[in-house]
Amino acid sequence: MEDFTSFLKRAHHRGIRVITALVINHTSDQHPWFQFARRSPKGSKLRDYYVWSDSPEKYKGVRIIFKDFETSNWTYDPVAKSYYWHRFYSHQPDLNYESQNVLKEVLRFLDLWMEKGVDGLRLDAIPYLFEQEGTSCENLPQTHAFLKKLRSHMDRKYKNRMFLAEANQWPEQVVPYFGNDDECQMALHFPIMPRLFMAIRMENHFPIIEILNQTPTIPEKSQWAMFLRNHDELTLEMVTDRDRDYMYQVYARDSAMRINLGIRRRLAPLLENDRRQIELMNCLLFSMPGTPIIYYGDEIGMGDNIFLGDRNGIRTPMQWSADRNAGFSKANPQRLFLPVTLDPEYHYETVNVQNQQSNQNSLFWWMKHLINLRKRFKAFSRGTIKFLNVKNPKILAFMREYENEKILIVANLAGSVQYSELDLSEYSDMVPIELFGQTQLPVITKNPYLFTLGAYDFYWLQLQEKPPEIQIAAKKSPAMIRLEGTWDNLMYDKNRHNMERILANYIKQCCWFGGKDKTIERMEIIDSFELNYADKLYFSLLIEIEYTNGYIEKYNLPVGLMNESEIENFKKETDPIIIAEVFSIETEKKMIYDAIYDDNYLIALLDLISHRRGQRGIRGKYIINTVTKIQKYDAAQLFVNDRKYQQVTADFANKYRLKIYRHLENGITPGFELPAFLTKNKFTHIMPLLSSLQYSVYNAENIVLSGVFEYVENQGSGWKFVINYLVKNYEQAGKQVVVLKSLPRINGTFYNLLNKEPPDILNEFFQMSLQYADLLAQRTVDLHQVLGADTDDSAFKPEPFTDFRKYAKYQTVYSLVRETMRVLGNKIAHLPESISSQAKIILDSEEEIIKRFKVIRDKNISGMRTRIHNDYTLWNVLYTGKDFIITNFEGRPSQSLSEKRGKTSPLFDVASMLRSLHYASYISVFNIPQGGFPLTAQDIEPLQKLWYAWMCSTFVSSYLKYSQNMQYIPKNEDEIEMLLDGYILERAFSELQFELNNRPEWIRVPMEAILEIISTASK
16 A cells, blocks of 8 residues: 555656546455355344345346356355355455445445545446346446435545446446436446447448447536557447457457457457557547547557466556566566566567657657647547548548537548548638648638548548638737646646646747747646745746657746736736636636746745755756855846846846756756856856756756856947947948948958958948957957867867768758758748849859858868857857957757757857858848938948948958967968858858748848858859
C-alpha cells in the first residue's frame, strides 16, 4: 500500500488522475470473508455474505459465462455442506447483495480508496450483482437501485470522483447504468471492440456503422469508454455465431489463442504487427464518440505469450527498458508472477519504452501525437457522429461535429489503394485542413469530392470556413476557464489542461513567440513554480511546444492573478496582456495575465535570486548560481525596456540588471557563458554576470531562465543613440537645402572609400559620427582579442578553417538562400511593382549568389575561427556618453544552441554591424518629425546613403587597423573582402527571410544590400 500511495501522490503531482478497480461482484474463495462464511451456520450474518443453496437447480437457465472452464454457476463446498453461487470461475464466489452487511462493507472499501485519493473506481462485473428466480440474473432493477445509493454516497462525501461501469452487454442494456446522471459517469462499450477488428479484416465499414447506429443516446454528463484491447479476452459475446466463427478463423486459427467466447491476444499480434493497421485502428478508436482507453503496452506494440494459462498471456510485465525484467522489477526474474516476453519479434530488449522514446518515428511517439491532436478538439469527445453515404464499402467516412468544430474522418479499411467520391455539398465552400500536417486541401464544392487513399490510410480533416479576400482583425476577448478547486490548484489536473488549451491560442498573438510560421501539434505545461510577493500569487510556467515537423521549443511564461479592478493598470499596454478569465462558484472571478508586465513580479524574481531561495516545481527545481553576492537595492527605482520580446531586461536603481528569457534552451547558453569568460579575462566593456536562475530536472541539462548583471550607467542602446543623432543632424541639414543638392556621389561600395578622407560636408554634419564608428571598431577589436586569444578552454580555443567546417557552413548558407528564394518567389506577385522588379533581379541571380558561397567554400582562408558575439548590432551595444558597452551575447533567435556557440571568423560580427548601420540609416529617415520639416524623405536619402557608406568605411578601416597583428584576421585584403561580402549576404538573406514572414514593408532594406553586392563585379 505504501508503494501505491507513493505512486498516487506522484501521479497527482504530474496532473494524472488514477482509477482503480472495485471488485464488488465477487471475492476469491481464499478471502477471509468466504472462509468465515463457509464455517458459519446457515442464516448467520457471516454466512449471508455469499449466495448459498442446498440445490444447484436454483436460478436454472442462467447462462454460464466461462464455458471453457465451468459447467455450472454452482459449486459444492464440503465445509459448508452447501452450494455457493458464482457467475465466473468457481474460485470466485459471488457476494450476496440482499445482505445489508455486504452493502456496508462495500461502502467501507469505497471510502478507503476515496480517502486514499483515487479519482475513480471501475465497478467490476456490475450486471451480475443481484439474483432473482425466473430471470437471467443480469441487469436487474435492484442493481440500479444499489448503484444509485453508491453514487449518492460518493457524491455526498467526495468531489470530482467517478464510476466506470464494466458491463459486458449490448449498448441498449448498458445505457441504463448511466441512470439519469445518477449512477455511473462512464461505461465501457464492449461491442465496438470486435466490430473494429471485423471491419478491417472484412474490408467493410458495415460492422462499425451497424453497432454505432444501435448505440442509444446517453445522458449529457455521461461518456462511453472506447477501447481496442483490455486485460481480458477480445470478447465475442456480442456478435453472431457466424461472425464469431469468422473472427476465430482470421484472428485465432490456433485454438491456444482462444478462451471462453473470445481471443486472448494483444493488439500488435492481432494485427500481424503491421504498423499501418495499428495506426488505422487507433485512428478509428480516437475518432469514435467517447473517451479512448489504451491498454498498457499497446502504445509501444507489445507482444503476448499464448503459452501462459488463462488470460495471463496478455498480462505480462510492462516493457520499460532493455534492463533485467524489462525494467518492470528489480526482483529475481524467477520471482516474477509472470515472465517477460521473449518472443523474438516482440522481445523486451527491442520493444520497450526507453528505445522508442529515443526514436521520433516510433509507435510511442506517433501515439503521443495522436493523443495531443485529439485533445485539441471537443468534437472528438463530445461531438455528434454522422456517417456519410459511401458507395465503396472499403472506405469509412463520418463527421464529428461540436458547436463550430467540424471534423471529417475518412479511412481506408482495405490493404490496397482505394478511392471514393463523397457528397460534401452540405459543407460547400468550406476548406478541409488535414490535421496531422495542417495541409490545406482544395475547397469543397457542390460536386462530389474525390478521395484516394493508400492501404490502411486515413484522413482527419477539419472543415473551416473559406476566409474572405480581405480580413479585418478583430480584438479578441480573453478566453474563460472554470476553476476546479482553489487557486493553488490552478496548474493541476483539469485546470492545467484548460490552461494548456488556452495558452496554445494566446502565445500565437505574442511578439516573443518564434513559431508563428509553424503549426503547433502539442503544447504542454511541463513545470510550474509558485511565487508569492506583495499579497499576490504568481506562477512561473515552463511550456514545451512541439510542431508538426517534430521540432520542439521551450518557453518561459510567468503569469499572475488579478481582480477585474486592477486591469486598468495595464490599459496602456498594446500587447496581449490578459490570457484568460477564471471563474469559480467558490471564489471571485480573476484574470490570468502575463506577469512580465507586472513590476512586482520582477521585484519578486530578483528577490528570489538575490536571497538564493531554491524552489521545487511539479517535476524539477530552481537552482541559483551566484558569482558575486547581490547587495541591497532600491526596488522602487525600476526601469523596464520593451516587455514584448524574447528577452526582457529590468534595471534596478542603476545597480543591477535583471534579464529574463522567454525562449529557453537546454544547456550552456552564450548569454551567460560569454560574459563569464570575458569577466574572467578582464574585459571591462560589458555588464559583469553576478547570478543566474536555472531550471534543473533529472537526467537533462539545466535551462537558464534569467540572470542578474552588474549595471553600467548608459544612455541607451547604440541603435537609439544613432537614430537620435541622425534625426538631429538631418534637421540641421534641412536648413541648407542648396548644400544637400550638391552632395558627392558614391561610386561603388564602401570598399572604394577605405582609408580615404571623408568629404567636408560629411565632416560638417557627421564628424562626431565617424569618431563614434572608430571607437566602436576599437571596442569590437578589444572583444575579439579576448575571444581570439589562445586558451586551453576548448570552447574558446581558436581553430583553423578546415574543409569540413567550410563545407558545413556552405550547406547552411545554401539552404538559407534556397529557402528564402522560394518564399520570395511565392510572394513576388503580391509585392509593389518597384519592389517586385528588384526581387526578380535577385531571383534571377540565385545561381550567381550560390557561386559566391562556393568560392568561399573552396578558398584557403588564412585567418582563424573563434567565438564571436554572433548578433553584433547597434541594439546590442550601449552608449555611455563616452564609450560603448557590449551586451546581449545570446546569439540570434533563429539559431540553434550549437550554432550560437559555434566558431567562425570575427568578420561575421563586423558584417553584422554593417547590416545594423544600414537598417539604422533607413529607419532614421522615418523618424524625422512630420510637421515643420522642409525636406522629404527623398530629399534626405542622398545624405542618408552618404552617411551609411562613410560609416561603413570608417568602421571597417578602423577595425582592420586595430586588428592588423591579430592571428584571427586574414592577411590578404581579397580574402577579407570576400569573407565580408559573404557574411553580409548571409545576414541580408536571413533578414530578408524574416521580413518576408513578419514585416513585408521592410524587405527593401535587405534587398538593397543583396543587390549592391551582386551588382559589383566579383574580384
